[in-house]
Amino acid sequence: MRLKRYINVLILLVLVLVILKFRSQVLNMIKNPSQIRDFLLSYRQYAVFIFLVISTVRSVFLLPAGAFAVISGLTFGNFIGTLLTCVGVTLSGILAYLLSSLLGGEFVENILKDKIYRINKYIKNNGLFYMVSLRLIPIFPFDAVSYASGLLKINFKDFVLGTFLGSIPGAFIYTFLGNSLLDVGSIRFKISLLLVIISSMIPIIYKYVLKKG
Template identity: 40%
Template sequence: MKKWGGWILIAAIVAGLIVLNQTVLDLSPDRIRGWILSVGILAPVLYVVLYTVRPFILFPASVLSLAGGLAFGPLYGTLLTMAGATAGAILAFMFAKKAGAKRVEEKLGKRGEKLQDQLEHNGFFIVLLLRLVPLFNFDLISYAAGASKVRLLPFALATLIGIIPGTFAYTFLGFSTGSDSTQTIIIAVTIFAVIFIVPMLFRDKIKSYLQGRTNGSE
């Protein structure tokens, strides 16, 4: 009963945050953009800081990335988003290291345990692959890597490189929503579709590959 009570509490908190966002805060990309830019020259710093702490406040990365594109454009927005996303991933990674593997494993469950098994072997390559092809939640990968034996530098480099395509797709799409050019919007949507749909075509093959690596290590 206590176990179910914990899950019900978590579900209630998440639902509450969603309702709060939609009915009170209205944290749309455009509203976030306005708030970030209101601090003037410190806007880039504020944006990176928000992205860095994002894994701990249950805020969707996609919305923040779209806001970054709106606020800073596709190129500068991509660089800032990459900096914040990588910093946030490192923070989650280090938190998992400090919290201890056993405690993190309990929180991640069986899905996290399988991911950890895969990360134990070729950490850099596996993290890079999972960043390029979203088989798992972005933050789940960070926590699972931190609870495994993956070292910080390979994890950080794989994350930084692996998020380049997706980050650019989101920021360019966010930028296009504030554009009056139909051509820009079409290009942004096309790039977004290609970067996210094409990798999904290989999901099954990648899952089989990762499963094979895990089974082969047992």
């Protein structure tokens, strides 16, 4: 039992060191979606695979999922981009879920603090419904929900299906924005910006309504 604990601590330390070393570099890279698109397309038939690999490890580095959706839309177009974004965020969620369930304990609790207990209230029962709801209305950070779900042992099937289904609207909006970057002066770009603004306001409005009862 003690050996397992030491192994878990060692793995966590390695993860933390990797995150500290590379996170800022990756953040700088994703600030320029066009460079990422050119990088992906340079690998031609492997572009989709590479994008999904990068999307999967995103949750380890706590990188913004929206940025990857924009890159997906810019690189692969609206329809394929939305599908790949949904698959990517689901895979990243699964990785976070597994890391949390296998290595979690006090480490994850210290990261999430009181959020984990508030999240638990939403998804302990009727996991699929609440998982879809939390993805549709992101009142908690995407990765926080994923890590908390693993720590709380939420039903895995509910987690995966809820994450995929709940991520579709947001994935479409941000991939639409990414695809519209090809023509910044177009009506499509203005509509995509409006959709992003509206979607970002939903959690704020939802929290306000909850406070008002």
